[in-house]
Amino acid sequence: MQPENPMLSTEAYLEIVESFIGIMSQDGRSRLANNLRRYFAPTTSLRVIENGQVDKLASERKIAYPVSVLFIDIRDFVKTIRSLQEHPTGMQRSRDLLQRFFEITINIVFSYEGAIGEFAGDRIMAVFGVPDEQHDHAHRAVQAAIEIERAIDLRINSRGMAVQSALNVGIGIHSDNELYLGDVGSSWRRELVIIGSMVNIASRIEDLTKSDAAKAVHGHNILVSQGTRDLLGDDYEFQTIGMHKIRGYHDVGHPDDQESMEVYKVVRLLGSGKSSPVSQSNTVRDVVSHIAEYIESYEERKRSLEYRATIESISLLWASSDSIDNTLAEVLRVTCEMLGASNATLWLVEDLNGEEMLVPTVVVPPGTDVLPKKPSEGLIGKVARDGRPMLVVDLLKQDQGVHRPDDDARARFQLRSMLAVPIIANNRVIGAIQLLDSAPGRFRLSDEQTLSSIAAETSLLLQKRTIEKDKLAIEAYAQQLGVFKTLNTKLLEHVRQSLMTQVNPDALLTEIMEGVVSTFGARYATLYLIDWAQKELEFRVVIPQRSAENLPKRHPFGNGGIAVHVAQTGESILVQDLLSGTSADGSAVKRSRDYDDATRFQPRSMMCVPIESQGKVSAVLQVMDNERDKFHDIDLEVLQYIASTAGIALENVLQYRRRTRAEQIAAMNLMAGNMVHHFNNEVGLIPPTLEYLQHKIGDWDLPPERSAFLTRNFEKLKVSARNALNYVKIIREPFENHPQPIKVLDAIQAGVERAKIPDDVTLDIEIEENTPLVVASPELSIVFRDLLKNAVEAMVSSQTEDKRIQIRTILNVDTVQIVVCDSGPGIPEEKKDELFQSYGTVSTKGEANMGFGLFLANFYVEVMGGRLFLDSKQDTGACLVVELQIAEDVEP
Amino acid sequence: MSAPKILVVEDTKSWQETYVEWFSGEDYAVTVAATLEDALKACQESRFDLAVVDINLSKGAGNRDGLKLVDTLRSDFPKTHIIIVSGSIDSDLAEQLRAQNLVFVPRNELQYLSFLETIRQKLKNIPSD
Incomplete structure (x- = not known):
């Protein structure tokens, strides 16, 4: 029951469907297509349109397979309304209540892919098993019924919407194959009608929920016919409410008691039940139904909103995917579908044998034969060269002066319209998206705007893809390098720069904001x-x-x-x-x-x-x-919707960043592991070999001064090699980012212990016991160790007399800043910019240069979601600030 | 009594040569294997009194072939003494190996004289043929 494509989240899918149906109806291609939304879930409507079933629906016919019909009715509705009317805003409240009841019922029916048959006052009919056969129609009907009851409790009764008493409903379900379906009415108002004896039977079963027999049995206020009961197996506990005479019912198997049927009450669900709803939260359903409303009341602004919905869909797609290449393919497929293109190509600029070429990287339909092109060739070459979109209404009438797209391909697919936009990253064209269709005039100027937005999204995806490729290349490179090359910090810098490259969230937000301006004409x-x-x-x-x-x-x-x-x-x-x-x-x-x-x-x-x-x-x-x-109230509502979209986009950016971070850490750890392995293997050989040589000196029969000289130098080299090995230990601390609430004071104390601060340094820690816990990894102590070592180093090398380190915290609304200050000479102005860069070397004393430590400290803090910066307000000494998020709802 | 036989399982050539130099000087018979497969083959062909086994038998970090060999040696050749050498700093693994009474020497702490002494101790009581 999930949407067909597992890559697409349900939300994204529903919204695309909404956009699609909107476009269909706006084009006037099908009035019924628009009406379908009243009867079917968006997914079903789309399927009807896609499968060309609209005409079939319009012709009245008997359904040849079993279906389930559900009736739902509000108990004592008139009484409820009367009690509401006594309230000063009674009329509005009654309307709200009814509206909420309809909303709940319709959304849940749709989520089980049921169809809405009719409304009458406070009564709704739904059918499960149309327009396409559903083998589990009875399960869907009962599950939907249970869920409706629960939602009414949750969203109406628990909020006191019905004022005096709780709103109760009765539900009746009957399954059979006596149903007629058709689209009737005049040309300006067409309705889908569902009729047949089973509809009447279901309605009468629903009536029975008011009977004393039904009230006497505990359980859901849901009654099912024998026919439905037989289809449900052991998934539910039922209790009979006895045989009931039901007009219109004839059981051919029991000629003696032709019009009586055993009716059952659903007591409870056993186990999991077979039918789970299309997984979507109430919020999503609400959003989707709201979009539908907005679109209706906003015909003239419709397309703008759809663009936003599409962009959002693609953002969601992007956040939910595993493989970037799959996502790119999916984005292209959805784009094609939405803009009505038969063919599409994602071109990327790549170096092919030393020549820059446009390479078809993703094609729709998959397997279409498209050849790489030189940037000087064809329309797509022009789009890439100029970095500007191009819309061709009819390729056959295209100016002869312009290079045409691949003539063979065009002839083969008889393509007439084209829309192409460049994909730009860092002010450089990195590719293009090209849409083609056999109908002339398929694309409009407004589509160009949509496609440009999608190209911007694609650009972000491609940047991420590049990061992943770089990462693999770096890993391979690191493996190939020898020991001393591995020590070359340029490599680490390269890794840092490649891996820390982030997509720009502003691009996404700018998209949304441009949409806002165009939506409201502001x-x-x-x-x-x-x-x-x-x-x-x-x-x-x-x-x-x-x-x-x-x-x-x-x-x-x-x-x-x-x-x-x-x-x-x-x-x-x-x-x-x-x-x-x-x-x-x-x-x-x-x-x-x-x-x-x-x-x-x-x-x-x-x-x-x-x-x-x-x-x-x-x-x-x-x-x-x-x-x-x-602007008016309705505009404000639309803006609020857009704001929620922006919120989702922001969260997507954050989510993406978190995932990229995890990949960065994995790459760093792998690379560090490889470095250590090589380094220990090669440098590790030096000390024992020197020791061996020292041992052998006696055998060589050398003059005593030569022996002494060699022994001395062997010893020095051994110390250097051991220092180098210790240095590798410093840069290699296995780092697993498991963010958790961390007590700042504990991390500082562990850092102090590891920094081995000399006795002549006065350490002053002013951290209060009740400082909130922060979000960090256990490796936070390494950060403090490095900051402290850095401070000590600065004071020692500048021969500061009064060596002091002070650590204190500043509490903000949602962050804690931990300030580490020393009494050294401070950071020279020209060094400030490169403070966190890596230029680690092994000094002549064999001590690791702590410039490297700050590079790693900065990396760690960033990975933990915090920041490390220099407090430049200080007159003397250096103050480095670690800022971390407060772990909410956790007591220190 | 013939010379004690040592199997060196090590993929880095410079370390292979070093071990050969050291052990030959002590009159041990040394056989070198660079991979797990070579080591298993050597064990089928000859009985060793002691094996010096590097855990990682490949160029990159993460390989643990040496540990597979250790398992085989312990089950099929229980009389062969084992000394494990590793370049990776992994205190958990070191702890595990020591808990199993295996001799484990981190490569960055390996010293010529003490290493030879460890081997001598292990080979002190080997039964004669």
């Missing part, structure tokens, strides 16, 4: 990230980008303003006229002068919503325009 949009530690807003993305030049980078909370208010309260704000100083609900508004003065633009209308990521407000999204009354 002049300006700003995304602020909240720095809770500094109590400041950071202007992260400002659209249009040129307006950002005049803006300050940060905005302290103290300066006030609407965005600060939103950040602090988590409320959304809509202001229809900033000049009149009132918000939509009439409350006064205080604006931030900073922003207006800097941009010299007079905003009149504004919306401002919080973005939540990982359960807290992490950013604020603000949209403005210089017309008054530009």
Whole structure:
């Protein structure tokens, strides 16, 4: 029952389906296609369209296989409504209650791939087993019924929505093969009708839930017919409520008692049940149904939202995948489907035998024969050369002056329209996506925007792919290198640079923000990230980008303003006229002068919503325009939806970063392991060999002074070699990143112990016992060891007289800063930039240069999700700060 | 009594040569094997009084072929003394080996005289043919 493609998360799949159906209906290709959404789950609707079953549905026919029909009805509905009406906002509450009931029922029915047959007042009919046969239709019906009951308890009753008493429903289910299905009505209003004797029987079984016989039996308020009971086997516990006469029912097997049927109550589910719903959370269903609503009320802005949904889908796809190459293929396939292209190629610029070529890396349909091209060839070459998208309405009418795409391929597939966009990374064209279709005029200018967004996503994926390739190459390289080359820190630097290269989350956020501006036709949009530690807003993305030049980078909370208010309260704000100083609900508004003065633009209308990521407000999204009354409540709702998308995108970025980190650590550990192996093997041979030679000197019959000279030098070399071996021990501490709550003081004390601080250094640790636990790995002590060694080294080498190290903590809202200060000469200005770079060598004294230690310390802290930086405010000495996230909900 | 026979299982050529130099000087008969397969073959052809076994018998980190050989020696040739040498710093493994009464020498701590002394002790009580 899962969507066919395991690469695609259910959420992504549903949203793509929504977009797809939206596009279908917008094109006017099928009115019924749009109507399908009323009856079927999005996935089913898409299948109906894809399989060309729309016409089949429209012709009335008897279903030739068994199905299950479910009726659900609210108990004492009139009484409930009356009691609600006594309330001042009774009308609204009744509407909300009914709306929630419909929402719950329809979403759950859809999640079990059932169809909605009809609504009548507080009654809904659903059918399981149409339009396609389902072998487990009875299971789906009963599972859905149980889940609806539970959801009503959870989402209506536990929230007191029904006011005086709990909302109860009765559910009846009957399974048989007496069903007719068809699409009837006039051309402007077509309905799907489901009729047949079994519908009436199911309805009457539902009526029986009100009977005393049913009430006398404990269990779910769900009754099933004998026919359904027979199909359910031992997955549920049933109890009979006796034989009941049901009009319309005739059991040919029992001529004596033709119209009576044994009816059962579902007492409870035994075991796991066979039918699990298409796995999607309520939230996802809600989001999907909300998208549907928004799209309906937002025809003119529809495409914009779909673009966002698509981009989000692809982000999700990207975060959920195992293999990048598979994901690329999947992205291309989804893109093709969405934009209605028959063929697509992902071209990458690669070096083929010393020549730069465009290589077809992924093709749709798979197996299509596409040959590599020179950048000087064809339309795709032009796209790559110019770095600009190209839309060709009809390839046959294309200007002769332009190189055509591969003539053979075009002739073979009779391709007429083309849309191609470049893929750009670090201001360089690294490839292109090309869509082709046999129909002329298939692609529109608006599709170019969508494809460009997808190309930007693809670029991120490709960058990650490059990192992975580099990593493999580095591992192979490290294995090939000899011992002394391995010591060459350039290699480590290379590894660091390759592995630490991160995709730019701003690219993703900029995409979203551009979407925001186009969705609302607004002049300006700003995304602020909240720095809770500094109590400041950071202007992260400002659209249009040129307006950002005049803006300050940060905005302290103290300066006030609407965005600060939103950040602090988590409320959304809509202001229809900033000049009149009132918000939509009439409350006064205080604006931030900073922003207006800097941009010299007079905003009149504004919306401002919080973005939540990982359960807290992490950013604020603000949209403005210089017309008054530009935005309305519905706009604010859409913006809130977009904000939730942005939140997901932010989380995706974080999730991706965490995964890349894990890969980095694995690569570092592997490489370090190889280094140690080689080093110990080769350098390890030196001391015993020298010892052996010392032992043999006696046999060589040398003059005494020669013997003494050799012995002395052998000894020196031995010490050097042993120091070198110890040095390798220092750089090789097995590092497994298992983030966990760590007590700062413990890590510091372990670090102090390992740093072996000389007696003439005064160590002053001011850490309070109740400092919160931080998120870190047990290796945190290594970081402190290296910082301390670095401090000692600095003071010793500068011959500082009063050698002191002070360690203290600064507590922020969600981080702890651990400050390590020494009384040495401080870090010279010219060295500050390279403080955390690696230039480790073995000094003449055989001591490991601690520049290497800070490189590793920095790496470790970054991997733990924190940061290591130099506190430049200090006048004397050096202060290094380790900042780590507080482990929430854990007592110190 | 013939010379005690030592099997050196070591993939690094410079260490092979070093062991041969040291052991020949002590009048031990030395056979060298670079891989697990060679070592198993040598054991089929000849009985050894002692084996010096490197754990990692490949170029990269992570190979543990030497430990497989140790298992075989202990089950099929219980009279052969075993000294394990390893270049990898893995305190857990060292602990495990010592717990099994196996002699384990980290390569970066290996010293000529004490190493030879360990071997002499092991070979002191070998029964004569």
